[in-house]
Amino acid sequence: MWLTCSSIGRKFVMALTGLCLVLFVTFHCLMNGVAIFWPDGYNAVCAFLGANWYALVASMGLAVLFIIHICYAVWLTLQNRKARGNDRYDVVRKPAQVEWASQNMLVLGIVILAFLVVHLIQFWAKMQLAEIMGIHEPDxxxxxxxxxVAFSCIWTPIIYIIGFIALWFHMNHGFWSMFQSCGWDNDTWLPRLKTIGCWxxxxxVILFIIQAIVFTIRxxxxCF
Structure with missing residues (x-):
């Protein structure tokens, strides 16, 4: 199958799943903003995204996207290392920032995955999963x-900010490279996509960090 048997196909899958995850991260950022300016509205959103069938379908779909993205990332990394052979041990000049992100996407992904596990334990496991299991205390x-509860712990903002920094590098490179994988790699569009991706x-990420700081202070x- 083209999506699995060719390098271009695998990169296309990475690009498609990456785009969906970028949109989800953006939605999550906006949802967190509701918690700052309208706490009751945030709780209403949490109720809407609880153990309802549509929310469960969306959660399962999101989990599948994450798993596919991670599996294909490891697959492509191993493929690239095999293709380079001993060349990867050659000493090269220090790359630019985006090039550094390109060479360390797997490491950045692992840091983000570790951060995601912490986030799921602190929120998803105590909210949607608890509701599925019939646990109603606390609500x-x-x-x-x-x-x-989460941001009362001194380690939470530290872990989150580290995760957000890794997310910045990962998304900044991934944003424009997913378009490049789809053929938008000409001299006109690629610089524009890099600028859009950076902004x-x-x-x-800046909004995420501000939100973490505000949550910690409150x-x-x-103040909650």
Missing amino acids: PQNGMYFIN WTSIV ASNG
Whole structure:
């Protein structure tokens, strides 16, 4: 099959799943903003995205996207290393920032995956999963309560900010490279896509970091 048997096909799958994940991360950032400006609205969103059939289907679809993206990333990395052979041990000049991200996408992905595991334990496992299992104390739809609990821990903002920095490098390179994999690699569009990707990624990640700081301050001051 073309999507699995050719390098171009595998890169296309990476690009498609990456695009879906970028859109999800953007949505998640906007959802977190609701928690800052309208706590009751955030809890309403959490109730809407609880153990309802449509939310469960979306969660399973998102999980499949993550798994496919990770599997294909490892697959392409091993393929590239095999193709380079001993050349990867040659000493080369220090690459530029984006080139560094390109050479370390797998490592960045592992850091993001570790951060994701922490995030799932702190929120998904205590909210949607708890609701599925019939656990109602504390209320799994009270998202503000779980934000307060998570960000009352001193390690939470540190772990999150490290994860957000890794996400910036990963998304910044991945944004324009997914279009490049689809053939948008000419001298006119590629610089534009790099600029758009940098702005998009920077805005999302900066908002995430600001949100983590605000959540931490409010949790420490008992403002939730």
